Amino acid sequence: MTHPPASDATPPRPRRECPFEKIHPSELTRDDAFFMALAYNQAIEAWRNDEVPIGAIITHNNGTILAAAHNGVDTLRDPTAHAEILAITQASAQLNDWRLNNCTLYVTKEPCPMCSGATIMARLSRVVYACGDPKMGCLGGAATMHTLPRLNHRVQVTTGILEAQCRNLLQAYFAEKRATA
Numbered sequence: 147m148t149h150p151p152a153s154d155a156t157p158p159r160p161r162r163e164c165p166f167e168k169i170h171p172s173e174l175t176r177d178d179a180f181f182m183a184l185a186y187n188q189a190i191e192a193w194r195n196d197e198v199p200i201g202a203i204i205t206h207n208n209g210t211i212l213a214a215a216h217n218g219v220d221t222l223r224d225p226t227a228h229a230e231i232l233a234i235t236q237a238s239a240q241l242n243d244w245r246l247n248n249c250t251l252y253v254t255k256e257p258c259p260m261c262s263g264a265t266i267m268a269r270l271s272r273v274v275y276a277c278g279d280p281k282m283g284c285l286g287g288a289a290t291m292h293t294l295p296r297l298n299h300r301v302q303v304t305t306g307i308l309e310a311q312c313r314n315l316l317q318a319y320f321a322e323k324r325a326t327a
């Protein structure tokens with residue numbers, strides 16, 4: 147009994163049209179809105195790959211970009227392939243260190259339980275997310291994992307950067323999915 151090699155077993159996934167344009171922020175002001183715009187652009191890439199449009203960026207110190215990733219659960223057939231996890235893996239590889247001290251994660255939606263836990267395990271200094279998730283978000287939405295009283299490491303959390311834009315993108319994606327289902 148022989149099995150086909152795994153690489154041949156994965157057909158290419160069709161690209162999807164995304165009705166939203168990428169943002170082209172000015173390089174002159176590398177603030178939270180700038181990096182969130184790059185995370186938003188990753189989310190648009192996710193949509194084009196027929197993935198739930200969530201994107202993430204990780205920066206180091208003065209704003210050096212270490213990682214850019216988007217949700218890839220369907221493409222990779224991996225329930226852990228959330229934008230945040232993929233970005234954390236990339237950033238750790240860049241620094242050659244699992245400790246992401248002095249790093250900030252920008253993500254278009256509040257991290258789920260798995261990703262919130264990963265931000266703590268990675269010792270990220272800061273997480274900035276666009277829109278909250280009252281169902282699954284664990285950095286203030288449904289639960290507040292980062293304020294557990296016995297944690298040695300505290301992740302600083304900032305919310306609401308590009309909130310409306312990132313929420314619109316998600317809502318439009320799910321509306322289109324429902325309409326074409």
Ligand SMILES: [Zn+2]
Pocket residue numbers: 228230257258259260261262
């Ligand atoms: Zn997640």
